[in-house]
Amino acid sequence: MASIPIDSMVAAGPLRVANKRLESLLVARMRALLLMPAFGLIAVVALLRIASFGVLGAPDTPMSMEQRLLPPRGEITDRNGLPLARNYDAFALWFNPAAMKDGGSPLVHTPAEVAAKLAAIFPELDRADVAERLASGKAQYLRRRLLPEEANQVFEIGEPALELPAEKERFYPQGSMAAHVLGYVKDGKGYLGMEAVLDDRLTDERLRGQPSAISLDLRVQGALEDELRKGMLSVNARGAAGVVLDVDTGEVVALASLPAFDPNDVKPTDLIGTKEQRRLKQPSNSFNSVTYQVYELGSTFKPITIASAIDAGVVRDLGVRYDAKPVKVAGRTLADSHSLGDTLNVPEALIHSSNTVTARVADKLGGDKLRDTMRSLGLDERPYIELPARGQPLWPGEHWSRITTMTVSYGHGIAVTPLHLASAYAALVNGGIWRPATLLKVEPGTEVKGRRVFKEDTSARMRQLLRMVAVYGTGRSADAPGYRVGGKTGSAEKPSAHGYRKKSLVSTFAAAFPMDDPRYVVIAMLDEPQGTTASSYQRTAAWNAAPIVGKLIPRIGPMLDVRPDLSRDVDISDLRPLIRSDIE
Amino acid sequence: MVRGSRLRQIGWAICIGVVFAGFMLLTFRVNAVKSEVVRAEREIVVLEREKLAMETEFETRANQQQLADWNAIEFGYASPRADQFLETERQLASFSAPRAADSPPPIRFAREMEASDYPALVSPLAEHDKAGDGEPDKVAAPAQGEARIALASFD
Numbered sequence: 001m002a003s004i005p006i007d008s009m010v011a012a013g014p015l016r017v018a019n020k021r022l023e024s025l026l027v028a029r030m031r032a033l034l035l036m037p038a039f040g041l042i043a044v045v046a047l048l049r050i051a052s053f054g055v056l057g058a059p060d061t062p063m064s065m066e067q068r069l070l071p072p073r074g075e076i077t078d079r080n081g082l083p084l085a086r087n088y089d090a091f092a093l094w095f096n097p098a099a100m101k102d103g104g105s106p107l108v109h110t111p112a113e114v115a116a117k118l119a120a121i122f123p124e125l126d127r128a129d130v131a132e133r134l135a136s137g138k139a140q141y142l143r144r145r146l147l148p149e150e151a152n153q154v155f156e157i158g159e160p161a162l163e164l165p166a167e168k169e170r171f172y173p174q175g176s177m178a179a180h181v182l183g184y185v186k187d188g189k190g191y192l193g194m195e196a197v198l199d200d201r202l203t204d205e206r207l208r209g210q211p212s213a214i215s216l217d218l219r220v221q222g223a224l225e226d227e228l229r230k231g232m233l234s235v236n237a238r239g240a241a242g243v244v245l246d247v248d249t250g251e252v253v254a255l256a257s258l259p260a261f262d263p264n265d266v267k268p269t270d271l272i273g274t275k276e277q278r279r280l281k282q283p284s285n286s287f288n289s290v291t292y293q294v295y296e297l298g299s300t301f302k303p304i305t306i307a308s309a310i311d312a313g314v315v316r317d318l319g320v321r322y323d324a325k326p327v328k329v330a331g332r333t334l335a336d337s338h339s340l341g342d343t344l345n346v347p348e349a350l351i352h353s354s355n356t357v358t359a360r361v362a363d364k365l366g367g368d369k370l371r372d373t374m375r376s377l378g379l380d381e382r383p384y385i386e387l388p389a390r391g392q393p394l395w396p397g398e399h400w401s402r403i404t405t406m407t408v409s410y411g412h413g414i415a416v417t418p419l420h421l422a423s424a425y426a427a428l429v430n431g432g433i434w435r436p437a438t439l440l441k442v443e444p445g446t447e448v449k450g451r452r453v454f455k456e457d458t459s460a461r462m463r464q465l466l467r468m469v470a471v472y473g474t475g476r477s478a479d480a481p482g483y484r485v486g487g488k489t490g491s492a493e494k495p496s497a498h499g500y501r502k503k504s505l506v507s508t509f510a511a512a513f514p515m516d517d518p519r520y521v522v523i524a525m526l527d528e529p530q531g532t533t534a535s536s537y538q539r540t541a542a543w544n545a546a547p548i549v550g551k552l553i554p555r556i557g558p559m560l561d562v563r564p565d566l567s568r569d570v571d572i573s574d575l576r577p578l579i580r581s582d583i584e
Numbered sequence: 585m586v587r588g589s590r591l592r593q594i595g596w597a598i599c600i601g602v603v604f605a606g607f608m609l610l611t612f613r614v615n616a617v618k619s620e621v622v623r624a625e626r627e628i629v630v631l632e633r634e635k636l637a638m639e640t641e642f643e644t645r646a647n648q649q650q651l652a653d654w655n656a657i658e659f660g661y662a663s664p665r666a667d668q669f670l671e672t673e674r675q676l677a678s679f680s681a682p683r684a685a686d687s688p689p690p691i692r693f694a695r696e697m698e699a700s701d702y703p704a705l706v707s708p709l710a711e712h713d714k715a716g717d718g719e720p721d722k723v724a725a726p727a728q729g730e731a732r733i734a735l736a737s738f739d
Contacts, residue, residue: 174643482666483666558669
């Protein structure tokens with residue numbers, strides 16, 4: 001290469017060589033001149049960029065920390081701040097046939113192989129069905145709510161088409177617990193329970209960052225459901241209902257309706273009922289039997305009648321004996337389930353749950369007064385509670401005949417919800433003030449004023465009488481030692497098209513504790529309990545509903561700050577001599 | 585004159601240059617801290633979400649129904665009876681009975697020495713102290729000691 005220019009240089013002479021050198025120098029300079037600004041420009045741009053970072057700061061993130069931590073829907077907690085409903089980034093298993101982007105088969109393995117591997121991770125998946133869905137080539141969910149370890153296992157299959165998007169899901173850590181109170185969420189909208197009631201608050205951008213506390217106590221709710229479930233299964237009952245109510249504030253501390261549903265996975269059969277339920281015309285699992293279903297609650301109404309009579313001054317002396325023989329009125333005969341002797345006084349009538357004496361007391365009291373008492377206890381209107389499911393009571397109307405007054409006095413011919421009964425019992429024992437029940441947490445000092453239904457001393461008398469029922473009467477199996485339980489059983493036959501059905505009962509136990517200073521009302525109800533070995537082949541409340549309360553109160557008492565104390569009790573010494581020992 | 589004015593100009597230029605450089609340095613520093621804050625915030629968000637997820641998982645695995653089932657199958661705990669509760673310290677103290685004549689010696693627990701537990705100071709030089717029986721005088725044990733021993737003994 002080098003020899004050629006030398007040859008030409010020799011041929012053209014020294015001037016030409018100098019010229020040529022100058023020319024190439026010029027070209028080189030021109031090139032450098034052009035390149036240098038280009039490099040300079042790049043450097044300036046880079047410097048400007050650095051300067052802009054330095055001067056203006058890092059580019060703003062699209063959302064602030066607060067915004068990113070704000071849940072899409074507010075959390076619901078119990079009264080102590082434990083979560084009942086929250087949002088959760090759950091993995092979903094999404095089949096995306098377009099993930100491979102090569103136009104070929106969407107899966108690396110055959111659909112059958114992938115289905116087999118998926119079925120190994122999720123035993124409940126139907127292999128044939130999954131294989132068919134994978135082969136169809138349509139994008140779809142294969143499963144929702146995967147656990148993190150399951151998501152890892154799916155990832156290890158190594159199929160790009162199996163995607164695992166993290167989705168914001170409404171999640172209920174306690175599963176089916178308190179399902180009727182909470183309700184559920186579908187497509188961002190709340191249904192049934194507090195999810196529906198608080199929908200505006202839970203979705204409001206300003207408020208949803210703060211959890212909404214409701215009045216339930218998660219531990220008490222758990223204990224109530226556990227005991228109700230055990231009681232229900234032991235006597236083959238169709239359903240069960242229970243409520244724990246604060247007598248001074250009206251707060252519902254626990255509310256359970258069984259059978260329940262899982263709000264994490266609401267099935268159509270939960271809402272419209274299974275085939276079996278529809279065939280037997282039974283309510284579906286989402287049906288709230290505490291606030292919506294009305295029942296004739298039977299003998300649990302007797303204390304209300306007696307309290308009304310004491311309050312009106314009709315019953316002044318509790319030692320007065322009433323005729324306890326069957327009552328003949330309007331062509332019908334009202335009798336007791338078993339004879340308790342010819343005469344009974346009021347404490348004895350309550351202890352042994354006498355229909356005849358209660359009917360005679362009510363007859364003396366008069367329909368108008370009994371009606372007014374029941375009306376001021378709110379038994380003629382839908383129960384006061386935030387839930388949308390509120391049942392309309394079957395109210396016997398404005399003018400009560402003699403027979404109506406008598407039957408209503410022991411809880412027949414009037415049908416109310418168990419929640420009605422709980423609120424009425426709260427008024428019975430708390431000094432006579434009726435307050436609406438609420439599922440919202442009541443801060444101390446802000447409770448509703450309520451309305452006076454009974455006098456203070458009537459309420460004190462009722463505390464004695466209800467305690468006596470639990471000590472000497474049908475409520476003995478509910479008398480948890482040290483908790484000073486008082487209450488009344490009720491076993492009502494269910495009405496049907498052909499009169500009352502002798503073997504279909506609704507067994508209720510309405511209790512309050514501790515009776516010397518009542519704090520909580522507890523209602524336990526069983527729908528159609530059967531006579532089993534667990535209940536000594538009995539169907540009445542003393543054998544199935546009362547034991548539930550007897551087991552429940554020692555569990556929930558310490559949680560609710562009620563200490564058992566064997567050295568305290570209601571003073572019943574003035575009434576004790578009135579009870580004949582022979583029928584004790 | 586011209587020289588002075590030139591010097592002054594250069595002085596001003598240097599002044600402005602230094603101030604500008606300082607300003608730029610500060611701005612850069614501020615924005616560096618800012619971006620660190622943004623990064624920390626992102627980390628907080630990630631950790632908060634992780635915390636929520638773990639808390640939720642814990643709540644789910646230890647839900648009331650699960651605990652009741654475990655208790656029914658594994659532990660069989662029952663709710664405490666009324667006689668297992670103590671209302672006051674007085675009630676607790678009532679459990680301590682006076683020692684019987686033939687009971688073994690109570691278990692003593694170590695405790696910090698109080699000033700009154702130390703023997704009275706004896707000077708080796710003081711002659712008159714030697715006149716005693718040789719044992720240093722002990723200050724009487726506090727009267728409360730007896731009650732304490734009775735409570736702590738497990739006989």
